[in-house]
Amino acid sequence: MGMKKNYWRRRHLMELFMKTLMRISLVGAAASLGLILWTVVARGLPALTWDMVTQSPKGGFYMGKEGGVLNAIIGSLYLALGGTLLAMLFSLPIALYLKTYLGSSKWGQYVRLSLDVLWGIPSIVYGAFGFTIMIAIGMRASLLAGIIVLALVELPIMVRAMDEVIRRMPADLEQAALALGSTRFEVAMRVVTRQMLPGIVTAILLAFGRGIGDAASVLFTAGYTDRIVTSLMRPTASLPLAVFFQLGSPFPEVQQRGYASALILTIIVLAVSFGSRWLASRLNKYTIK
Amino acid sequence: MDTHIQVKNLNVYYGKQQALKNVNIEIPKKQITVIMGPSGCGKTTLLKSFNRFLELTDGTQITGEVLVDGQNIYDREVDVTEVRKTVGLLAQRPSPLPMSIYDNVVYGMHIHKMKKDRKEYKAAVRHYLEIAGLWDEVGKRLHDPATGLSIGQQQRLCLARGLAVEPEIILGDEPTSALDPISSQNIEARLLDLKQQYTTVIVTHTLRQAKRLADHVIYMYMGEVIEAGPAKEVFTNPKHERTRQYLEGLF
Numbered sequence A: 001m002g003m004k005k006n007y008w009r010r011r012h013l014m015e016l017f018m019k020t021l022m023r024i025s026l027v028g029a030a031a032s033l034g035l036i037l038w039t040v041v042a043r044g045l046p047a048l049t050w051d052m053v054t055q056s057p058k059g060g061f062y063m064g065k066e067g068g069v070l071n072a073i074i075g076s077l078y079l080a081l082g083g084t085l086l087a088m089l090f091s092l093p094i095a096l097y098l099k100t101y102l103g104s105s106k107w108g109q110y111v112r113l114s115l116d117v118l119w120g121i122p123s124i125v126y127g128a129f130g131f132t133i134m135i136a137i138g139m140r141a142s143l144l145a146g147i148i149v150l151a152l153v154e155l156p157i158m159v160r161a162m163d164e165v166i167r168r169m170p171a172d173l174e175q176a177a178l179a180l181g182s183t184r185f186e187v188a189m190r191v192v193t194r195q196m197l198p199g200i201v202t203a204i205l206l207a208f209g210r211g212i213g214d215a216a217s218v219l220f221t222a223g224y225t226d227r228i229v230t231s232l233m234r235p236t237a238s239l240p241l242a243v244f245f246q247l248g249s250p251f252p253e254v255q256q257r258g259y260a261s262a263l264i265l266t267i268i269v270l271a272v273s274f275g276s277r278w279l280a281s282r283l284n285k286y287t288i289k
Numbered sequence B: 001m002d003t004h005i006q007v008k009n010l011n012v013y014y015g016k017q018q019a020l021k022n023v024n025i026e027i028p029k030k031q032i033t034v035i036m037g038p039s040g041c042g043k044t045t046l047l048k049s050f051n052r053f054l055e056l057t058d059g060t061q062i063t064g065e066v067l068v069d070g071q072n073i074y075d076r077e078v079d080v081t082e083v084r085k086t087v088g089l090l091a092q093r094p095s096p097l098p099m100s101i102y103d104n105v106v107y108g109m110h111i112h113k114m115k116k117d118r119k120e121y122k123a124a125v126r127h128y129l130e131i132a133g134l135w136d137e138v139g140k141r142l143h144d145p146a147t148g149l150s151i152g153q154q155q156r157l158c159l160a161r162g163l164a165v166e167p168e169i170i171l172g173d174e175p176t177s178a179l180d181p182i183s184s185q186n187i188e189a190r191l192l193d194l195k196q197q198y199t200t201v202i203v204t205h206t207l208r209q210a211k212r213l214a215d216h217v218i219y220m221y222m223g224e225v226i227e228a229g230p231a232k233e234v235f236t237n238p239k240h241e242r243t244r245q246y247l248e249g250l251f
Ligand SMILES: Nc1ncnc2c1ncn2[C@@H]1O[C@H](COP(=O)(O)OP(=O)(O)O)[C@@H](O)[C@H]1O
Pocket: B014, B017, B018, B019, B037, B038, B039, B040, B041, B042, B043, B044, B045, B046, B057
């Protein structure tokens, strides 16, 4: 009996210890997020003027103290939108192929593994890879090159997320709809879409969020400019690089503008991620878990 | 006996394996026919031949005829969606569609454009939920997700959804095997209520359920129909040794 009591106490202690450990990690994670946000807001907000979001920089090379980063905002939106669209164009067929023809076969597992590896590769590697190819074919840094490399960065995220969505599609669902006399087309449009759309939208927004914040992949490939980009073939500015250059400046005013740019980028990323959460929870209400 | 479904020389193969061997049976109109037999004997396969679900599996081959009201449903000019509208299916596990309770019931009526306006659809949804004995439980939360219902309620929802497209025949593939006893009883009670209006074909693996439901019995073994006839005769005085052994629980 005495043994037993001791044993129980140890179990309780162990649980208390683990619970405390988990709480500490949780608080730590939340605190660092809060700290980051606070730094960006505290330093960036004072410099976040109307000019920042409505004008292009004056004084060249992000070193100027006048004007704004409209060129980088628009450039980043173009890059992320273009990259996401291009990645979508390829990832949906790849995900469908994975499900339909490879399934859980050996090849299916290899493809999933390599996508996960690709997901983990730092984006500077993608950037360097894109740059090498650009040199080989004599292409200059441009919006198009940036979009292509971003699409490559986003592709594994999107394919894997879609793959999960498609794999979670209950097998009985199509049969249930067919049993009521639906055509294949009606099943696809009214049932399969409803079941999978929330996950697919989430996958796309997730990839967009990663794309818009990525600096390394566009560093060599999209280049930079003080003007708002007007052609796919011309270089474009982007917010992550604007932050990078501005923070690297020796002038405190310019550094502060860097925090303002970071704040703008953070707001966009937060808006996308909260937006996607809200949308997913609304769309997800009726899906079969 | 007024025959609703007549099966003539039906053979079904999954690839090389033959699942049904020269099946010839008649299923009476507006009665409950129960298909019994050990697992793997081809009960599901026979049931699926009635709503053309076999062709959803790759590599199936079908020869012979299944006549519904004298029309071979495997004829080239027959519209498979019409077959499935006429022959409803209650699956082994309830499978609600990813939408609200209301939309689940209205789904089939919509695709077949069966009603004129919203008011008619609403009335029909209520009507079929009442028939399925679900209205009292869900009438106030029609726009909640169907997945929020208990599994027994989901199966009654699937019944309401199936009845809403106005089928003449209801198929049930062990429709209570996933349910708790109370929900099973509930579904059984519905099926008994409905048998005056629908031809019902139920696969079951429990002898007791077969005895409670059956007007007519089909006993299968290894892809063959061993015995078919009125429930009374088959249960009290089986003609074949195998049927007798099965009924006595020998295997
Ligand atoms: N999709 C399929 N592919 C190959 N064989 C199948 C398939 N479905 C059923 N079978 C085989 O056909 C036979 C009859 O199966 P089934 O009709 O499901 O039997 P029951 O419903 O009586 O248990 C079994 O031997 C089963 O293994």
